Amino acid sequence: MVLIGESIHIISRxxxxxxxxxxxxxxxxxxxxQARAGADxxxxxxxxxxxxxxxxxxxxxxxxxxxxxxxxxxxTLNPVAMEAGLRLCKKRPLLNSAxxxxxxxxxxxxxxxxxxxxxxxxxxxxxGCPPDVDxxxxxxxxxxxxxxELGIPNEDIWVDPIILPVSADQKQVRExxxxxxxxxxxLPGVKSTVGLSNVSNGTPEELRxxxxxxxxxxxxxxxxYSAIADTxxxxxxxxxxxxxxxxVDLICKAMDGEPINMSSLSKQEQDYVKTTRVxxxxxxxxxxxxxx
Amino acid sequence: MEYKAPLETYTGxxxxxxxxxxxxxxxxxxxxxxxxxxxxxxxxxxxxxxxxVLDTVPTNWAEWDLDPYKDVISDPVRWxxxxxxxxxxxxxxxxxxxxxxxxxxxxxxAAELVKKVASAIRSPLIVYGSGDxxxxxxxxxxxxxxxxxxxxxxxxxxxxxxxxxxxxxLDHGHCIIAQSPLDIxxxxxxxxxxxxxxxxxxxVIDPLSSALGYGMEYSFTIMERTKHIGIMFGDSTMQxxxxxxxxxxxxxxxxxxxxxxxxxxxxxxxxxxxxxxxxNIVILRLPQTLKMLKEVIQGTI
Numbered sequence: 001m002v003l004i005g006e007s008i009h010i011i012s013r014x015x016x017x018x019x020x021x022x023x024x025x026x027x028x029x030x031x032x033x034q035a036r037a038g039a040d041x042x043x044x045x046x047x048x049x050x051x052x053x054x055x056x057x058x059x060x061x062x063x064x065x066x067x068x069x070x071x072x073x074x075x076t077l078n079p080v081a082m083e084a085g086l087r088l089c090k091k092r093p094l095l096n097s098a099x100x101x102x103x104x105x106x107x108x109x110x111x112x113x114x115x116x117x118x119x120x121x122x123x124x125x126x127x128g129c130p131p132d133v134d135x136x137x138x139x140x141x142x143x144x145x146x147x148x149e150l151g152i153p154n155e156d157i158w159v160d161p162i163i164l165p166v167s168a169d170q171k172q173v174r175e176x177x178x179x180x181x182x183x184x185x186x187l188p189g190v191k192s193t194v195g196l197s198n199v200s201n202g203t204p205e206e207l208r209x210x211x212x213x214x215x216x217x218x219x220x221x222x223x224x225y226s227a228i229a230d231t232x233x234x235x236x237x238x239x240x241x242x243x244x245x246x247x248v249d250l251i252c253k254a255m256d257g258e259p260i261n262m263s264s265l266s267k268q269e270q271d272y273v274k275t276t277r278v279x280x281x282x283x284x285x286x287x288x289x290x291x292x
Numbered sequence: 293m294e295y296k297a298p299l300e301t302y303t304g305x306x307x308x309x310x311x312x313x314x315x316x317x318x319x320x321x322x323x324x325x326x327x328x329x330x331x332x333x334x335x336x337x338x339x340x341x342x343x344x345v346l347d348t349v350p351t352n353w354a355e356w357d358l359d360p361y362k363d364v365i366s367d368p369v370r371w372x373x374x375x376x377x378x379x380x381x382x383x384x385x386x387x388x389x390x391x392x393x394x395x396x397x398x399x400x401x402a403a404e405l406v407k408k409v410a411s412a413i414r415s416p417l418i419v420y421g422s423g424d425x426x427x428x429x430x431x432x433x434x435x436x437x438x439x440x441x442x443x444x445x446x447x448x449x450x451x452x453x454x455x456x457x458x459x460x461x462l463d464h465g466h467c468i469i470a471q472s473p474l475d476i477x478x479x480x481x482x483x484x485x486x487x488x489x490x491x492x493x494x495x496v497i498d499p500l501s502s503a504l505g506y507g508m509e510y511s512f513t514i515m516e517r518t519k520h521i522g523i524m525f526g527d528s529t530m531q532x533x534x535x536x537x538x539x540x541x542x543x544x545x546x547x548x549x550x551x552x553x554x555x556x557x558x559x560x561x562x563x564x565x566x567x568x569x570x571x572n573i574v575i576l577r578l579p580q581t582l583k584m585l586k587e588v589i590q591g592t593i
Binding site: 167282283284285286287288291292 | 476477478479480481484485488521527529530
């Protein structure tokens with residue numbers, strides 16, 4: 001799976017201060033650390049970029065490109081900031097993201113064509129996030145066909161099913177998984193991506209990793225092409241590289257509902273099984289899902 | 293061809309919680325079917341109906357709510373006995389005077405009163421602290437100690453104070469009410485944590501009960517899901533009886549304050565709804581509601 005490093009994110013206090021003070025070393029350290037850890041892309045999440053969108057984006061793209069050759073994912077809802085970023089990218093960038101929203105179709109999708117880049121298209125519409133597989137399908141078919149008409153081929157499109165936190169709406173975790181499973185039949189040739197860490201948003205910090213990692217394996221089983229993820233999580237990168245095959249097997253078994261003898265497993269293995277069952281919606285989520 | 297109604301069988305069973313000492317003992321829960329599905333399995337015990345008694349003269353009750361208790365309102369022991377005379381299965385004593393924002397009565401004094409009430413009535417006793425999570429530690433642990441052996445149902449026990457209160461309840465043989473703020477995930481979390489040191493057969497769940505028109509659907513959904521998860525899906529951390537503490541929530545609605553008849557309807561409709569959602573104990577204020585609910589329950593089970 002292609003990993004897009006999420007750490008340069010404007011919601012992070014460290015990052016937002018560094019951007020405000022134009023402190024390049026903080027940003028460059030994060031870029032280098034993610035590159036070393038095994039990221040394939042560096043995501044630059046600029047948020048709404050209301051103040052000085054062009055200056056801020058250009059600065060950020062330049063300082064990151066000084067220290068890494070990795071391609072960038074420009075992550076903002078502001079089309080002015082987006083264009084400023086895409087224009088400067090040395091490698092073919094990822095526009096992150098467009099959606100079925102009216103403003104996004106009008107302002108973002110044409111940029112993907114203009115700069116001939118890959119583009120994330122999410123299932124969001126003017127009405128928000130579609131609640132189930134059918135409505136996600138309806139939304140994405142419509143938006144992708146609109147993008148095709150603009151001249152963007154399926155091969156350049158990375159579909160995002162929108163991941164919601166398991167602590168907020170457990171059912172949605174399964175819906176997004178099912179959607180990824182049927183995506184290749186719906187839209188042959190498209191790629192896919194998710195904001196992986198969103199699954200653990202709202203979960204106590206020290207417990208987020210195992211939710212992210214387990215869900216990555218589950219989505220990967222159904223063909224997920226890429227994930228915007230915490231590449232500084234070493235176990236996540238190892239799992240993604242296929243260096244923990246017994247954990248992957250265990251997660252698949254738990255997904256299939258095969259009987260598993262928990263007492264023969266290590267604590268780590270038990271935790272992955274419990275987490276899979278929560279993400280599959282088989283056991284009710286609580287912050288104490290690994291206990292008891 | 294003869295019609296045969298389809299029947300479900302379930303894998304889980306709600307724990308049977310016994311409160312009250314000796315002859316007073318009252319069994320709560322214990323069903324292995326969804327609420328009122330008596331045709332599919334066993335409803336070991338009917339829902340239990342409690343009337344509330346305050347440890348201090350109420351200041352914000354409507355005139356007509358005070359009426360049935362006019363002569364006993366300043367004496368919790370007589371009030372409790374009056375509630376039983378009016379048909380309650382058991383009594384819920386609220387230690388409102390311990391609230392630090394009010395009279396701030398110390399735990400020791402509150403505990404003495406609880407003991408007096410508990411030994412003077414023929415039913416088991418539910419005891420609710422003021423809901424101040426810090427003060428309740430002092431009050432409820434003292435009540436547990438002073439009333440050792442009475443097998444009270446003590447609450448609310450919340451995420452912030454469950455350790456000391458559940459320990460005191462365990463040491464002195466009481467049952468507890470695990471309360472969470474209208475959130476099924478937090479409800480489960482508290483149960484999981486309690487179950488590490490406290491037996492399932494001594495826990496009752498209070499998910500908070502909102503009144504009709506003031507969020508009752510949230511309480512309904514959470515109670516309903518709790519039963520689904522415990523009984524249909526067999527999640528043992530969700531197999532405890534549920535208490536619907538709805539009396540004061542109904543009494544403080546605009547409608548109940550406006551007229552006696554509206555207040556009665558409000559409490560009745562809220563209580564019937566939450567019984568259908570799965571409540572095993574309901575706390576009421578109005579003897580008339582109690583009477584009508586009894587008829588409803590006896591006609592069904």
